[in-house]
Amino acid sequence: MTAPATPGPAGSTTSCSLTRFLIEEQRAGRVGPDLRLLIEVVARACKSISIAVGKGALGGVLGDAGTPGAASVNIQGEAQKKLDVIANDVLLEANAWGGHLAGLASEEMDHSMPIPDVYPRGNYLLLFDPLDGSSNIDVNISVGTIFSVLRCPEGVTTPGDEHFLQPGTAQVAAGYCTYGPNTTLVLTVGHGTHAFTLDREIGSFMLTTRGMRIPEETREFAVNMSNQRHWQPPMQAYIADLLAGTTGPRGKDFNMRWVASMVADVHRILTRGGIFSYPLDAKCEAKGGKLRLMYEANPMSFLVEQAGGAASTGRARMMEVQPSGLHQRVPVFLGSRAEVEAAVGYHLEHDRAAAAAVG
Ligand SMILES: O=P(O)(O)OC[C@H]1O[C@](O)(COP(=O)(O)O)[C@@H](O)[C@@H]1O
Ligand SMILES: [Mg+2]
Numbered sequence: 432m433t434a435p436a437t438p439g440p441a442g443s444t445t446s447c448s449l450t451r452f453l454i455e456e457q458r459a460g461r462v463g464p465d466l467r468l469l470i471e472v473v474a475r476a477c478k479s480i481s482i483a484v485g486k487g488a489l490g491g492v493l494g495d496a497g498t499p500g501a502a503s504v505n506i507q508g509e510a511q512k513k514l515d516v517i518a519n520d521v522l523l524e525a526n527a528w529g530g531h532l533a534g535l536a537s538e539e540m541d542h543s544m545p546i547p548d549v550y551p552r553g554n555y556l557l558l559f560d561p562l563d564g565s566s567n568i569d570v571n572i573s574v575g576t577i578f579s580v581l582r583c584p585e586g587v588t589t590p591g592d593e594h595f596l597q598p599g600t601a602q603v604a605a606g607y608c609t610y611g612p613n614t615t616l617v618l619t620v621g622h623g624t625h626a627f628t629l630d631r632e633i634g635s636f637m638l639t640t641r642g643m644r645i646p647e648e649t650r651e652f653a654v655n656m657s658n659q660r661h662w663q664p665p666m667q668a669y670i671a672d673l674l675a676g677t678t679g680p681r682g683k684d685f686n687m688r689w690v691a692s693m694v695a696d697v698h699r700i701l702t703r704g705g706i707f708s709y710p711l712d713a714k715c716e717a718k719g720g721k722l723r724l725m726y727e728a729n730p731m732s733f734l735v736e737q738a739g740g741a742a743s744t745g746r747a748r749m750m751e752v753q754p755s756g757l758h759q760r761v762p763v764f765l766g767s768r769a770e771v772e773a774a775v776g777y778h779l780e781h782d783r784a785a786a787a788a789v790g
């Protein structure tokens with residue numbers, strides 16, 4: 432028997448619920464039943480986080496976690512917001528009982544957590560950034576949740592950090608949920624990237640774009656320009672040429688946007704194209720970069736590649752980086768394919784010239 436087609440061709444906005452979409456993906460053999468249910472659990476948790484975020488000042492959820500004078504700090508050394516902690520707790524609680532995980536790991540937790548055997552257990556590993564862009568939450572600018580799903584290695588029942596250290600190419604699903612003017616879940620299970628908007632009246636995520644496609648070319652870049660003087664030479668050269676516009680070697684003018692919530696910047700790029708970059712700079716060089724490989728760069732790279740874009744460290748394909756730590760940081764360039772290739776070209780050219788000068 433052939434599986435019924437999921438409504439709508441690529442790029443269409445024919446709507447169905449996330450639940451129906453996933454059931455039809457399962458019938459078509461593109462997702463297994465456990466992964467389908469795991470994604471449903473994550474989506475339900477995102478709905479709860481969306482409600483918490485939406486309460487704002489009325490709900491007492493804004494501001495720093497901890498007590499005055501003793502703000503709580505995560506493993507990254509970053510002050511936690513109340514909503515960082517709330518979102519983390521929502522995802523932990525929902526997924527611990529979900530029955531499809533062997534372990535989970537979060538930006539807000541020092542180490543991964545195997546699912547204790549009092550809970551139902553499964554074969555997947557879930558990593559998440561519970562609240563991305565949390566410095567924006569107190570000023571009512573979009574924030575989000577980012578997640579990545581890996582398989583637990585065969586024979587491992589109590590996974591430790593080392594079992595999560597798989598390259599991005601091993602991801603079986605990835606997504607983010609952006610809490611902005613509307614709440615949108617963007618998902619891939621390796622067969623395209625699809626967007627679902629939360630219908631608050633019926634409480635369901637509805638398919639609003641099947642098969643998102645990132646335009647190959649762009650005239651828009653996203654970077655924190657205040658770091659310019661700290662960048663390395665290839666990044667200095669790349670951005671200088673973008674800023675030169677029609678008077679420079681690129682021969683066209685570029686616009687710039689920077690929300691400082693990766694979810695919001697990536698959502699714009701998935702929607703209308705662009706390049707997102709957080710390069711190495713003198714401030715973050717010792718740590719390897721600013722953004723985290725396992726629960727920021729890799730899931731976003733999977734989504735972007737599935738939408739026809741590209742993702743790189745500037746020197747290598749992001750999803751082929753072999754991770755060495757749960758909270759490892761990396762430089763990031765992702766978005767419109769031709770523009771990412773242009774940025775990578777500046778880095779490779781610089782490295783060739785440097786090697787030739789030494790040799
Ligand atoms: O403030 P900066 O240096 O521009 O950094 C912004 C970046 O930091 C992040 O906010 C980090 O995410 P968290 O809020 O999860 O720590 C990214 O979302 C964003 O791209
Ligand atoms: Mg983040």
Ligand SMILES: [Mg+2]
Pocket residue numbers: 515538560561562563564565
């Ligand atoms: Mg975060």
